[in-house]
Amino acid sequence: MSATLSASTLLAVPLAPLVGSALAGLFGTKFGGNHLGRKVVHSLTILGVLVAFIISAMTLKSVVADGARFNATLYEWMVVGGLKMEVGFLVDGLTAMMMCVVTFVSLMVHIYTIGYMEEDAGYNRFFAYISLFTFSMLMLVMSNNMLQLFFGWEAVGLVSYLLIGFWFNKPTAIFANMKAFLVNRVGDFGFILGIGLIAAYAGTLNYTEAFAKADQLAKIGFPGTDWMLITVICICLFIGAMGKSAQFPLHVWLPDSMEGPTPISALIHAATMVTAGIFMVSRMSPLFELSDTALSFILVIGAITALFMGFLGIIQNDIKRVVAYSTLSQLGYMTVALGASAYSVAVFHLMTHAFFKALLFLGAGSVIIGMHHNQDIRWMGGVRKYMPITWITSLLGSLALIGTPLFSGFYSKDSIIEAVHESHLWGSGFAYFSVLAGVFITAFYSFRMYFLVFHGRERYDQNPDAHHDDHAHDDHHGHGHDAKPHESPWVVWLPLVLLAIPSVVIGYFTIQPMLYGEFFKDAIFVDGAKHHAMKELAEAFHGPMAMALHGLQAPPFWLALAGVALSWYMYMINPALPAAIKRAFGPVYRLLENKYYMDWFNENVLARGTRALGTGLWKGGDQALIDGAVVNGSWKLIGRLAGVVRWFQSGYIYHYAFAMLLGIFVLMTYFVWFNR
Numbered sequence: 025m026s027a028t029l030s031a032s033t034l035l036a037v038p039l040a041p042l043v044g045s046a047l048a049g050l051f052g053t054k055f056g057g058n059h060l061g062r063k064v065v066h067s068l069t070i071l072g073v074l075v076a077f078i079i080s081a082m083t084l085k086s087v088v089a090d091g092a093r094f095n096a097t098l099y100e101w102m103v104v105g106g107l108k109m110e111v112g113f114l115v116d117g118l119t120a121m122m123m124c125v126v127t128f129v130s131l132m133v134h135i136y137t138i139g140y141m142e143e144d145a146g147y148n149r150f151f152a153y154i155s156l157f158t159f160s161m162l163m164l165v166m167s168n169n170m171l172q173l174f175f176g177w178e179a180v181g182l183v184s185y186l187l188i189g190f191w192f193n194k195p196t197a198i199f200a201n202m203k204a205f206l207v208n209r210v211g212d213f214g215f216i217l218g219i220g221l222i223a224a225y226a227g228t229l230n231y232t233e234a235f236a237k238a239d240q241l242a243k244i245g246f247p248g249t250d251w252m253l254i255t256v257i258c259i260c261l262f263i264g265a266m267g268k269s270a271q272f273p274l275h276v277w278l279p280d281s282m283e284g285p286t287p288i289s290a291l292i293h294a295a296t297m298v299t300a301g302i303f304m305v306s307r308m309s310p311l312f313e314l315s316d317t318a319l320s321f322i323l324v325i326g327a328i329t330a331l332f333m334g335f336l337g338i339i340q341n342d343i344k345r346v347v348a349y350s351t352l353s354q355l356g357y358m359t360v361a362l363g364a365s366a367y368s369v370a371v372f373h374l375m376t377h378a379f380f381k382a383l384l385f386l387g388a389g390s391v392i393i394g395m396h397h398n399q400d401i402r403w404m405g406g407v408r409k410y411m412p413i414t415w416i417t418s419l420l421g422s423l424a425l426i427g428t429p430l431f432s433g434f435y436s437k438d439s440i441i442e443a444v445h446e447s448h449l450w451g452s453g454f455a456y457f458s459v460l461a462g463v464f465i466t467a468f469y470s471f472r473m474y475f476l477v478f479h480g481r482e483r484y485d486q487n488p489d490a491h492h493d494d495h496a497h498d499d500h501h502g503h504g505h506d507a508k509p510h511e512s513p514w515v516v517w518l519p520l521v522l523l524a525i526p527s528v529v530i531g532y533f534t535i536q537p538m539l540y541g542e543f544f545k546d547a548i549f550v551d552g553a554k555h556h557a558m559k560e561l562a563e564a565f566h567g568p569m570a571m572a573l574h575g576l577q578a579p580p581f582w583l584a585l586a587g588v589a590l591s592w593y594m595y596m597i598n599p600a601l602p603a604a605i606k607r608a609f610g611p612v613y614r615l616l617e618n619k620y621y622m623d624w625f626n627e628n629v630l631a632r633g634t635r636a637l638g639t640g641l642w643k644g645g646d647q648a649l650i651d652g653a654v655v656n657g658s659w660k661l662i663g664r665l666a667g668v669v670r671w672f673q674s675g676y677i678y679h680y681a682f683a684m685l686l687g688i689f690v691l692m693t694y695f696v697w698f699n700r
Contacts, residue, residue, distance in 0.1 A: 029086060029094040034113050037076045037083075037123060038162040041130070041155045044072030049152035058148075065148045069155040070134045076162065077127035084120040088543070095168055095232065106227055114168030114231060118371065118547035121538075122165040122303060125378045126296050130158040132519035133291045136386050139516040140287055140393065150190060154291060157183040161296045165303060170219045170229040173304070177215065177268065180297045181208050187288040188281045197283040204277035211267015211274050218260030225253060235310040235549075242314040258311055258318035262325075265301025269355050272329045276622050278352055279336075282344040286389030289344060290382040293351060299374045302358045306367040310549045313365065316449060319555075323363025323444075324451040327458035330356025332620070334465035338472070339616050342399050343388045346473045350425065351381055353462060357440050360455050365555035366443035367548045372531075372538050373436035380424035380433055380527035386520055387418035390512040391477060395484055401473055406482035410509040415478050417520040422474050424527045426467040426584045429572040432531030437463075438571070438580055439539060439561060446560040463580045467587025475595045484509060532568045540565055 047068050052060035060068075086092040097112040113119075133154060141147050160183055164176025181204075189201030223229055225244060226237045244253040265271070270278040281293055292298070305312060305322070312318055330353050337349035354377050361370035392399055394411045408415040424433035441463075444456045511517065537543045540562045552559055565571065575581050594601045606613050618624065 029083065029092050029115055031094070031096060031098060031113070033079060034083070034094060034115060034166070035098065037079050037127070038159050038166065040072040040075040040079075041069070041162070042072075042159040044069040045152045045155035045159060048148055048155065052148035052152065060148070062147050065151050066134070066138055069151045070131070072155060073127060073131045073134055073158055076158070077124070077131050080120070080123035080127045083115060084124050087115065087117055087120040088537075093546070097168070101171075107223060107229065109171050109229070110169060111172055112168040112230075113166045115166065116547040117543045117545070118303075118306065119165055121371070121375060121543075123162065125375055126158065126161050126165065129296065129378055129382045129523075130154065130161075130291060132382065132386070132523055133287045136290075136389070136516055136519040137285075137287045139513045140389055141285060144285075146190060150187075150285065150287075153183060153187050153190070154288065157187065157288075157291065157297075161300070164300055168231055170222065170231070170234075174216065174219060177264070177300065177304075178212070180292075180300060181205070181212070181268070184281070184288075184292050184297055187292060188284040190284050190288070194283065196280075200277075200280040200283040204281050207274055207277040208267045211264050213263075214260045215264020215267075218257050218264065221253065221257045221260065231307070238310050238314060241311070252315065252317075254311060255315040255317045258308075258315045259321060261308060261311075262301075262305060262318065262322055265305055265359075266325065267301075268304075269298050269301030269359065270329075270352055271301075271325050271355065271359055272332065273622060275329060275333060275352055276619070276626060279345055279348045279619075282342070282348050286344065286385060286392060289348070290385035290389075293348065293385075296378070298351065298355060299358070299378065302355070302362065302370055302374050305362045306371050306548055309367045312362075313549055313551045313555065316554070319363050319365060320450040321363075323360055323447070323449055323455045326356045326359025326361075326363055327451070327455035328356070329353070330360060330462045331458035331465070334462050334469070336616055336619060337469035338465065339613065340469075341402050343391060343401050343404075343473060343477065344385070344399060346401070346469060347381070347384050347388055350384070350466065350470065353466060354381065354425075357437065357459060357462070360444055360459055361440045363449065363455065364440075364443045364447040364452065364557050365550050366440065366447075366557050366561070367550065368539050368544050368558065369436065369439045369443050369561075371544070371548075372535065373433075373440060375534075375538075376424070376432040376436045376527075376531050379523055379530065380421045380431075383417060383421040383520060383523040383527050384425065386516075386523065387414055387421060390414040390516050390520060391418075393512050393516065394509040396509075398484065401476040403483050403486060404477045405480040405484070406478075407484075407509050408478040411511045413511060413517040414520065417517075417524045418478070419474065420524045421527055422470045425470050426587070427463060427580055428584070429575040429581060430528075430532060432527055432529065434572065434575060435531035435535045435568065438575055438578070439535070441580055442561055442564070443557040446557040447555070449555075460579065460583065464583040464587045467584040468591050471588045471591040472595055475591060480596055532572075535568050535571070536565075 048060065048065045050056040052058065052065040083092075092115075094113055094115040097108075097110045099111040101109040101111065103109070115123075134151070137150060137154065141150055144150065157180060160176050160179035162176075164173060164180060167173045167176060185201045185205045187201075188204055189197050191197045219229070222234050222241075225241055226234045228234050228237075238254070241257065242252065242254045245251070246253045246256045266274045278293055278298065282289055312322075333349050333352035333356060337346055337353065340346045340349060354373070358370045358373050358377070361367070361373065390411065391404070391407060391414060394407065394414065395404060398404070420431075424431040427434045427437040441456070441459050444452055444459055447455075539558075550558055615621070
């Protein structure tokens with residue numbers, strides 16, 4: 025690789041998974057005649073993602089070691105006025121890091137899928153979908169303009185719709201994928217408005233050209249309001265991020281998306297798709313730095329998500345939903361960092377979170393396989409001795425998640441907490457409380473799940489629903505529910521081991537260059553004069569080891585330790601206590617169980633209100649006004665006028681004489697009346 029990077033080599037990164045997906049989808053499914061067998065399909069798709077990962081790793085090495093950069097248009101689609109619609113790549117530190125994260129996690133998921141989906145009838149179709157998703161995400165992160173960004177943005181949404189509803193004979197899966205699709209459309213409406221405002225006022229969709237005009241945009245007021253244009257642009261863009269990155273109140277789709285197979289939970293809802301909004305805001309940092317109002321809005325939304333979604337994780341009993349609410353909470357942490365102008369910290373947590381959260385999701389899937397597709401943690405226990413590899417890797421992932429010193433999650437999570445503490449924007453006080461309280465909550469629900477699954481007495485033979493599962497996909501592995509748990513095959517546990525390594529060490533080795541070095545020097549812009557959180561962090565940083573040692577004395581460590589200790593006491597020592605607390609705080613528990621009644625509000629207020637409005641517009645506007653008055657009314661009026669006029673054109677002289685006299689009378693009356 026040269027210092028300029030090769031366009032053709034970069035083009036191979038997204039195209040390799042696309043080719044694998046096309047071959048699997050066209051020739052490995054009923055659509056193309058099932059010409060390719062399972063081994064050929066998974067080999068082709070894994071090869072495509074492997075090629076993408078190798079080139080991405082080489083690109084990252086060239087970017088870091090040689091300072092290589094790439095920013096060019098590869099294809100010009102059309103020019104509308106002076107607005108260019110084009111396909112191009114922008115590769116810098118931010119892009120190269122995202123390319124490696126996306127391709128590595130996707131590669132692990134592809135390998136894992138061989139074991140997890142081995143008996144599923146849609147095996148080939150699933151591989152086609154996840155490779156297509158990888159292509160879409162790569163096009164998003166590699167784009168150098170907002171048109172391509174929007175293409176990748178919508179493409180990952182479309183493929184996630186297909187993957188969440190992969191088991192399309194299951195009503196809950198169909199409901200979940202439709203819910204995800206509709207909620208994301210709400211966010212995408214704001215996103216495209218933001219892009220449209222940039223195109224209208226900056227006259228370009230290219231990142232570099234738009235950022236060069238950022239100062240001009242900051243001086244323009246939004247027509248008809250007292251708001252500044254840059255604030256409206258940034259809030260509209262962030263609304264898009266709220267949908268894609270599942271921020272309150274557009275978070276409701278993500279927990280239900282667990283209806284899809286476990287591998288896509290790791291790929292889409294832990295490592296890639298949901299982080300697209302975080303990546304987008306970081307990429308747009310030259311714009312967001314010009315609006316403190318937008319940053320405060322981001323800060324508060326992220327804080328609400330981090331705290332209140334964590335509360336919901338405490339009461340979940342489905343192993344995948346516990347991890348899903350953990351994802352929501354951690355996305356809130358990333359968003360809080362964005363609001364504090366600590367974009368590099370947000371992206372750093374995005375990277376570390378991708379590894380340990382993918383590990384936790386795949387670990388949950390391994391437990392589900394070993395427990396013969398039981399997902400209720402209340403009917404597990406003692407799994408540690410039957411599944412040692414899954415146990416130790418899940419423990420490492422949980423320790424990283426709660427921010428244990430020296431683990432990757434510690435470096436990124438503590439940096440977020442410190443960045444918020446140093447921020448002086450409106451809402452930073454509430455945000456600091458939220459992220460600090462979230463440490464205790466995260467540790468509590470994470471180790472509640474860990475203890476109930478891997479420790480304590482065995483309860484898998486007491487599951488009242490064990491013999492009543494009517495979903496065909498739950499019997500993929502052909503084991504009876506009464507059998508002992510068992511370790512998963514090597515294609516399942518190998519990705520767990522490979523993901524556990526970066527979950528432990530990557531934070532230690534990358535914090536200095538990513539946060540305090542020049543890794544993001546030309547990718548992320550921070551106005552140090554106005555927002556000095558990163559400057560304060562840099563002054564307090566004395567190396568990763570010193571940070572870990574200091575972390576042992578800091579409040580987050582003791583809060584996390586308290587959360588672990590409390591979960592151990594409540595679920596291992598005194599298991600009657602949770603039930604007593606539930607009875608004592610019944611209304612609070614019901615509030616959490618109903619997810620703050622957000623789904624109820626959406627279904628009974630927004631959905632019914634929309635249906636009522638639609639019915640009113642249909643009956644009153646379409647049927648009565650348009651069809652009744654305009655369309656039917658116009659021809660009826662013309663018909664009646666024609667009938668009157670036809671009477672005057674009868675051919676009889678006395679009719680014509682009468683018409684003439686009547687006309688003279690009308691004219692005389694008119695002139696006399698108006699000339700008085």
